Structures are given as structure tokens and as C-alpha cells.
Amino acid sequence: MSQSPIVLTGDRPTGPLHLGHYVGSLRQRVTLQEQYRQFVMIADAQALTDNMGDLSKVRRNVIEVALDYLAVGLDPAKSTLFIQSQLTELAELSFYLLNLVTVARLERNPTVKEEIRLRGMERDIPAGFLTYPVSQTADITAFKAALVPVGADQAPMIEQCNELVRRFNNCVGKEILVEAQALIPDHGRLVGADGGAKMSKSLGNALALSADSAAIAAFVRSMYTDPNHLRVSDPGQVEGNVVFTYLDVFDPDKAAVEELKDHYRRGGLGDTVLKRRLTEHLEALITPIRERRAQFAQDPAEVMNILRQGTERAREAAAATMSEVKAALGLSYW
Ligand code: ATP
Ligand code: MG
Structure with a gap:
């Protein structure tokens, strides 16, 4: 057997x-x-x-x-x-x-x-x-x-x-x-929010699974995007852009992410819109984890x-x- x-x-x-x-x-x-x-x-x-x-x-x-x-x-x-x-x-x-x-x-x-x-x-x-x-x-x-x-x-x-x-x-x-x-x-x-090293507890670049809404928002806000994408109308770079790296991982709607990438490359799509979208996905993932954690933490x-x-x-x-x-x-x- x-x-x-x-x-x-x-x-x-x-x-x-x-x-x-x-x-x-x-x-x-x-x-x-x-x-x-x-x-x-x-x-x-x-x-x-x-x-x-x-x-x-x-x-x-x-x-x-x-x-x-x-x-x-x-x-x-x-x-x-x-x-x-x-x-x-x-x-x-x-x-x-x-x-x-x-x-x-x-x-x-x-x-x-x-x-x-x-x-x-x-x-x-x-x-x-x-x-x-x-x-x-x-x-x-x-x-x-x-x-x-x-x-x-x-x-x-x-x-x-x-x-x-x-x-x-x-x-x-x-x-x-x-x-x-x-x-x-x-x-x-x-990777961590700066896109450099991997996300790691010891490097202080991590978003905890117990993070509250403010920490999630701050983490996404600090993310490295395209430093040359100054005006919304400018064409932007998707490769190495941490917000897109994360959307690839955490956004279940892959087709929508591909469209956003095209739009970003063409110009006319701002970082704020993307970051808001990512924040929502991370909230949806982390909120139930945080709530269950709080329950177990009582005992x-x-x-x-x-x-x-x-x-x-x-x-x-x-x-x-x-x-x-x-x-x-x-x-x-x-
Ligand atoms: P430390 O900084 O103390 O080493 P760590 O964040 O690297 O902590 P570990 O406890 O060493 O976490 O790793 C536990 C598991 O999580 C391993 O399987 C590791 O491969 C995985 N892991 C850790 N960080 C990442 C990451 N950024 N992306 C994917 N997997 C990861
Ligand atoms: Mg490790």
C-alpha cells in the first residue's frame, strides 16, 4: 500500500x-x-x-x-x-x-x-x-x-x-x-513595497497579515511605481512597478489587470487609481484573517x-x- x-x-x-x-x-x-x-x-x-x-x-x-x-x-x-x-x-x-x-x-x-x-x-x-x-x-x-x-x-x-x-x-x-x-x-x-529585496520580517519591509486598514493603506501608498510617470497623461512603465507586481498576485481579474497595464503604458492612468484598487483587494484578503486572529487571541x-x-x-x-x-x-x- x-x-x-x-x-x-x-x-x-x-x-x-x-x-x-x-x-x-x-x-x-x-x-x-x-x-x-x-x-x-x-x-x-x-x-x-x-x-x-x-x-x-x-x-x-x-x-x-x-x-x-x-x-x-x-x-x-x-x-x-x-x-x-x-x-x-x-x-x-x-x-x-x-x-x-x-x-x-x-x-x-x-x-x-x-x-x-x-x-x-x-x-x-x-x-x-x-x-x-x-x-x-x-x-x-x-x-x-x-x-x-x-x-x-x-x-x-x-x-x-x-x-x-x-x-x-x-x-x-x-x-x-x-x-x-x-x-x-x-x-x-x-518583494517588499520598495521592490528591492523580498518581503521579509527581518528587513522591516513587510505587510503583516494582521495589519489594520491604516497600515494596509500606508503600505500601498509607499509602493514604488514608475519614477518618470509624473503626470497622469504620461506613459508609464509596468515592469518593475510594484503596484502591478502586486496586482498580478492579488487581483483575481487577470483580464482587467492586463487592460490596466495597456492603459498605463499608453498614458492617462494615474497611480492613485491603481493603488486604490490594490488597497481594496488587500483589505478583502486581510480583513477576515485579522478578524479570525482577534478571536483566537482572546484565549x-x-x-x-x-x-x-x-x-x-x-x-x-x-x-x-x-x-x-x-x-x-x-x-x-x-
Ligand atoms: P526572516 O526575515 O526572519 O527570515 P522571513 O520573512 O524570511 O523571516 P521565514 O520564516 O524565513 O520568513 O520564511 C517562512 C516561509 O515563508 C518560507 O517558506 C519562505 O520561503 C516563505 N517566504 C518568506 N518571505 C517570502 C516572500 N517574500 N515571498 C514568498 N515567500 C516567502
Ligand atoms: Mg527567512
Whole structure:
């Protein structure tokens, strides 16, 4: 009997989840939970790899991320929601996997390189940060997850994960760990309002899924458009214009967006009209999420209880893999 693939994914509790998470991964998870056994991890231990100087931020945001999960429709009866640091199995598996990767390979990971640059850590990279792709491999493989719904920035992580899986299985001469496939949505990664870097909690360019109307309006107002489009009558540029990037993602009426693009290129269409349209779409998306979130937020003890139960279920799965891993490594003695 072939078993349905297992899904694992997660987020770092470094801030409330934002629109990038929604299009990059959360939306897919809500669909996947209907069909698959899905584990969703709050990656607090991974968050510490670049936040040892701000421990309270990570601690505080665990519940915020959990609230975002529940608000977007992750259902604890269908998805196992858990906290990474509470499973020592994950740290243990990382410890063994670290022996199967070279420092040079870790330094070549393009996402890690980019993150180091954006965080200005070139001179002082914590070893834990450099090796977080290995820890992420442990998170995925401890659950034998075959599907990982993530944003485009995570593709190199899954590649590195699979290298480690092959190396591990080769090393022990058995197929113990499972290769994973990234499920990356078409839109790839959502940029921030300035159109430069990807929207990210750590870069302060994000619109939270819990944003109120004023924050949504301010976010859209600050969006980069075409700096040469000075008068409404001027022809404008659509490429690189963040408002259009967002309309492509968030406006369900694709034909209308194409017409707006033509109009904008010809001239005669102002930024204000476009921004108003985008603001309405974002309001329609975020308002129900914000309302559900406020409801769950009334009972934080219940939210923590959901996480505790999920963590217990997750531990069983990870512990089963760890016994296989240790036996395969010859590390079982009695
Ligand atoms: P941090 O800045 O702390 O790294 P982050 O905003 O990058 O936070 P993560 O917790 O690292 O968020 O990422 C969680 C998931 O969300 C990953 O699957 C990632 O690919 C996806 N994701 C994050 N930002 C975006 C984005 N801008 N567009 C699409 N997907 C994203
Ligand atoms: Mg990130």
C-alpha cells in the first residue's frame, strides 16, 4: 500500500507573518492539509541562529505565528502545529548530518549568502547561521517529509537537503531518509513595497497579515511605481512597478489587470487609481484573517495548548526516525 506523502514546512518566529508568507506558503498549506499528513513547525531554534541578541523577540513571536496560522485557516485537527525547540530529536539529527557537509558547500548556498549580505553579517557569521540548512534538513527528514511548500528563496535549501539525504543513505547503505520536493508557487517570492529585496520580517519591509486598514493603506501608498510617470497623461512603465507586481498576485481579474497595464503604458492612468484598487483587494484578503486572529487571541492558553498537543504528536514521528537513524549509524548499544 502506498502511503500519501508527508508534508513539512515552517516559519521562524521573528515577527508576525506577512503577505509574502501568505502567497509563498501559507495559502498552499491550507489546501494541502485536506489531503496530506502535514506538520507545520514554528522554527524558534532556527530563529536563534541570527537572534541570540534578541531572545525575547523570538519568545514573544511564537504565539504570534501560531495566531497567524490559525487565522489563515490551518486547522489543528488536520495539521500538526508544533514548536521546533521542544523536539531534541531535531538537534540530534542535525548533529550527525553536519558531518556530511563541507564548510565550502555551506558557504556556497546562495540563499544563506544573500541573507548574510542583507543582515550585514559578513564578518561575524554565527556558525549556527551558516549551518541552518543542515538543521532544516533535519527538520524535514525527521518527519520523512516528501513535500515542502515553501517560497522561492527556499529552493537551494531543498537542494542541499536532498544532497544530504543521498549522502546519509549512501553512508549507512540503507534508504532511511527521504528526499523532499519543494512546492514553490508560480509567483515565486513577493518583494517588499520598495521592490528591492523580498518581503521579509527581518528587513522591516513587510505587510503583516494582521495589519489594520491604516497600515494596509500606508503600505500601498509607499509602493514604488514608475519614477518618470509624473503626470497622469504620461506613459508609464509596468515592469518593475510594484503596484502591478502586486496586482498580478492579488487581483483575481487577470483580464482587467492586463487592460490596466495597456492603459498605463499608453498614458492617462494615474497611480492613485491603481493603488486604490490594490488597497481594496488587500483589505478583502486581510480583513477576515485579522478578524479570525482577534478571536483566537482572546484565549492564548488555548493556543498554547494546541501547540503542546501538536508538539507531542510531532515528537512521536521524529523519535521513530531517530531510532532508525541511530541504529543505521551503529549507535544503538543495548
Ligand atoms: P526572516 O526575515 O526572519 O527570515 P522571513 O520573512 O524570511 O523571516 P521565514 O520564516 O524565513 O520568513 O520564511 C517562512 C516561509 O515563508 C518560507 O517558506 C519562505 O520561503 C516563505 N517566504 C518568506 N518571505 C517570502 C516572500 N517574500 N515571498 C514568498 N515567500 C516567502
Ligand atoms: Mg527567512
